[in-house]
Amino acid sequence: MTVMGTARPAGRPRSERAEKAIVDATLDLIGEGTSVSELSIESVAARAGVGKTTIYRRWANKEELVGDALATLKAPLPEIEGRTVREDLIAYLDVMRQDSLTVRTRCIMNIAMSEPERHPRLYERFQRTAIEPRRAAMRAVLERGVATGELRPDLDVEMAIGMLTGTMLWYTKGAAHGLLPGGVVPADLAPRIVDEALRGFRPS
Incomplete structure (x- = not known):
């Protein structure tokens, strides 16, 4: 017998904590001297403590991951007062x-x-x-x-x-x-x- 209730959304929600760990791991590795060419999804996953599939759910490839990680380093745009x-x-x-x-x-x-x-x-x-x-x-x-x-x-x-x-x-x-x-x-x-x-x- 099927129990009726609220349908569970397909898939699992992305973990903000996991995403932050992945981005931080990427930045740490590059900051320690790993070039973009040398960086691998495997090394990022190991540093972040996640599986490679967790990374690939969010980023299609290494370049996209590094691009997003680098973008987080830029300070937010200031509010424009427009006075002068x-x-x-x-x-x-x-x-x-x-x-x-x-x-x-x-x-x-x-x-x-x-x-x-x-x-x-x-x-x-x-x-x-x-x-x-x-x-x-x-x-x-x-x-x-x-x-x-x-x-x-x-x-x-x-x-x-x-x-x-x-x-x-x-x-x-x-x-x-x-x-x-x-x-x-x-x-x-x-x-x-x-x-x-x-x-x-x-x-x-």
Whole structure:
């Protein structure tokens, strides 16, 4: 005799705890020096204490897993107040500065960005999920500044993005390689970069 009741959903719900363990294991292995090429699903499963099938239920391959894991390292996008271009640009650049503060983050990001030719799908995924959203947000701030007259009408927005982010990257990478005094990124770096850039971005 069949007992009537609420039907049980097909399959099992994903375990958030297992997913976190898998992502953390991936980041730890890469942070310890394992290259993306050397990383294996088997090694991640062993470190996370799960079976390989648990990983494959969520990620189709290693590149997808690494892409998602790397995306978690990026600090969340800041809330945009929209008061001034200066304030919003400082908020975005300071997120970049905070991204560089931990040794593990710096190590993993360097590895991830050094193998784009060998793992183009991973690089494209990382660009799409972690980098382009931040570039798009900064682009929107600059375009708004041009529209409101805070910035020059002929401003090259893409060039401006490169100048702002490139300068921050120059400092953060310099700190990581001991090229800055004390090896520390100054806490006030974001406003200093923005103020210097705005000297040329604003209408004369």
